[in-house]
Amino acid sequence: MKKIRIFAAIMENNVIKKPRLEWLDALRGFTMIMVVANHVAVMGFGEEWHHSSTIPFLVLFRMPLFFFVSGFLAYKASQVWNFYNLSVLVGKKLRVQIVPTLAFFFLVTAIFNKDFLGAVETNFHSAGKGGYWFTIALLYMFLIYYAFAYIESKIKWKSWIPITLLFLVSILFYETNYQPQYFSWAIGHKGAKSDLYYFLQDSSLVQVLLYFPFFLYGNIVHRYWDKAQRLMDSKWFFPIVVVIVILSTLDALKWHTLRRAWAIIPLTTARFGLLTIVFMYFRHYKDYFTKLSPIGASLQYIGRRTLDIYLIHYLFLPDLPSVGAFIKSYPHNFVVDVVLSVVLGVIIIGFSIITSNILRISPFFKKWLFGRS
Numbered sequence: 001m002k003k004i005r006i007f008a009a010i011m012e013n014n015v016i017k018k019p020r021l022e023w024l025d026a027l028r029g030f031t032m033i034m035v036v037a038n039h040v041a042v043m044g045f046g047e048e049w050h051h052s053s054t055i056p057f058l059v060l061f062r063m064p065l066f067f068f069v070s071g072f073l074a075y076k077a078s079q080v081w082n083f084y085n086l087s088v089l090v091g092k093k094l095r096v097q098i099v100p101t102l103a104f105f106f107l108v109t110a111i112f113n114k115d116f117l118g119a120v121e122t123n124f125h126s127a128g129k130g131g132y133w134f135t136i137a138l139l140y141m142f143l144i145y146y147a148f149a150y151i152e153s154k155i156k157w158k159s160w161i162p163i164t165l166l167f168l169v170s171i172l173f174y175e176t177n178y179q180p181q182y183f184s185w186a187i188g189h190k191g192a193k194s195d196l197y198y199f200l201q202d203s204s205l206v207q208v209l210l211y212f213p214f215f216l217y218g219n220i221v222h223r224y225w226d227k228a229q230r231l232m233d234s235k236w237f238f239p240i241v242v243v244i245v246i247l248s249t250l251d252a253l254k255w256h257t258l259r260r261a262w263a264i265i266p267l268t269t270a271r272f273g274l275l276t277i278v279f280m281y282f283r284h285y286k287d288y289f290t291k292l293s294p295i296g297a298s299l300q301y302i303g304r305r306t307l308d309i310y311l312i313h314y315l316f317l318p319d320l321p322s323v324g325a326f327i328k329s330y331p332h333n334f335v336v337d338v339v340l341s342v343v344l345g346v347i348i349i350g351f352s353i354i355t356s357n358i359l360r361i362s363p364f365f366k367k368w369l370f371g372r373s
Contacts, residue, residue, distance in 0.1 A: 026289035026296050027282040028069055028303030034062045036313050037345035039131070041337070044317045044344070046324035054337040056253050060267075061274035063134075064214040068275050070138060071218030074145055081153035089146055096307075096371030097139040103369060104311040105132045111315070127201045131314050135307075137207035141215045144208075163220055170213045171268075177209055178264040185209075217272065221279075232280050245273035302349060308356035308370050309349055316348045 041047045041055055049055055079085070106120070109130055113119035123130035152162050180188035184197040185206055200206040221228045231237055251257055251266035258265060282289060289296035302309065327337055359365040366372045 021286075022291060022296065022300055023282045023286035023289040024069065024072070025303035026299035027065075027279065028306055029299035029301070030278075030282070030303075031062065031066045031069065032302050032306045032309055033342060033345055033349065034058060035066065036309065036349055037338075037341040038062060039313070039317060040345045040348065041324075041341040043131075044320055044323075045327065045341070046321040047327055047337075048324070051324075051328040051331050052337060053332050053334045054341065057249070060249065060252070060270050061278060063211060064271045065275040065278055066134075067138070067141070067211045067214040068218035068221075068279065070141070071145075071215035072222045073218075074142065074215070075219045075222040077223075079149070081150045083150075086146060086150050090143065092371075093139060093142050093146075095368075097135045097142075100307065100311055100369050100371065101132050101135045104314075105130060108132075108314045125198075125202055127204050127206045129204055132311075133204045133207050134310060136204045137211060140205065140208045141212055144212070145215070145219065160224075163216070163223065167213065167216045167220060170216055173209045174213050174268075175264060177206070178267070179261060181260070214271070214275065229283075232283070238277075238280060241273050241276055245270060245277060248273060302353075305353055305356060309352045311369070312352040312355050313348050315355070316351045318344065 038055065038058060041052060047055060105123070109119050109123060110116050119130075127133060129136060148162070148166055155162065176183045177186050180186040180190065183189065184191060184194040185200050189197075200209070248266040248269040252270045256263070289299060291297045291300060323340060327333070327340075330336075356370065359369060360372070
């Protein structure tokens with residue numbers, strides 16, 4: 001009986017791990033390349049939104065896709081939601097997300113700013129946190145999801161309703177960011193800034209409002225994975241998505257046929273649709289993204305080191321405003337724009353991984369800077 005109780009306790013406190021989806025790791029790697037390439041274009045080349053032929057398009061799905069994958073991986077069907085497991089998960093997330101972010105935030109701020117304290121204060125009062133907003137926003141999302149999953153587990157009847165309601169609520173909050181006539185934190189608001197505005201900026205919670213729906217979308221897809229795969233494999237789903245995405249993206253970036261409150265519809269549709277297309281692409285060609293493929297193995301390696309790369313890559317971003325001036329003088333060169341940003345981005349990722357591997361020699365750095373035991 002004692003052995004049975006011990007075994008039961010072990011099973012209760014541990015989640016049975018399924019084999020990793022190699023193509024999903026490759027997708028994370030691809031998304032990380034897009035993130036670094038965008039930072040190269042914006043921060044390194046000084047490209048401006050209205051002069052670049054790539055930034056407006058890639059930004060539509062780049063970060064939404066990252067949060068989608070995070071939400072997808074957050075769902076674990078075998079997870080036992082008791083108070084002990086909840087506290088362990090929360091404690092681990094706090095350590096993995098906060099300590100590395102603060103360490104590299106202060107390091108990068110000290111290296112690139114003569115007025116260190118002034119730069120810290122400026123970055124603190126910005127939603128972007130000097131580029132380090134992502135881990136903060138992701139931490140909030142995990143904490144919200146863990147609390148939701150814990151409460152949901154206490155409901156005796158299992159249903160799709162709770163997660164759907166949470167998703168709809170997140171869409172409503174997301175919508176407020178694009179209603180400048182009603183909300184002070186919305187993009188384009190011209191009125192006086194409220195205390196709530198400063199709170200959302202200082203805490204980076206405004207980023208949660210912008211991206212939490214995509215996290216939940218990924219979570220829902222994983223929850224109903226069998227049904228989602230049948231839908232993706234159906235005859236008409238992909239063509240319909242492609243047509244809708246083309247029309248929505250054109251309207252969001254070029255046509256602007258809708259005004260005020262309704263303008264958010266094509267933008268939102270384009271974001272959800274584009275990330276769905278990229279997700280379906282990697283799943284459909286999953287045989288090309290295995291460890292047996294050089295491209296698959298490389299993308300998977302990058303995908304498993306996204307935290308390291310994200311934290312370190314700011315140290316290696318170039319300062320080449322002349323490239324941005326060149327692109328401004330010769331706009332509408334999508335291939336040139338992408339190649340310049342992506343090639344340099346991949347090189348920066350390589351330097352980031354080398355730096356990470358050096359730091360990981362120390363078990364202390366490996367644990368506290370990159371969350372690995």
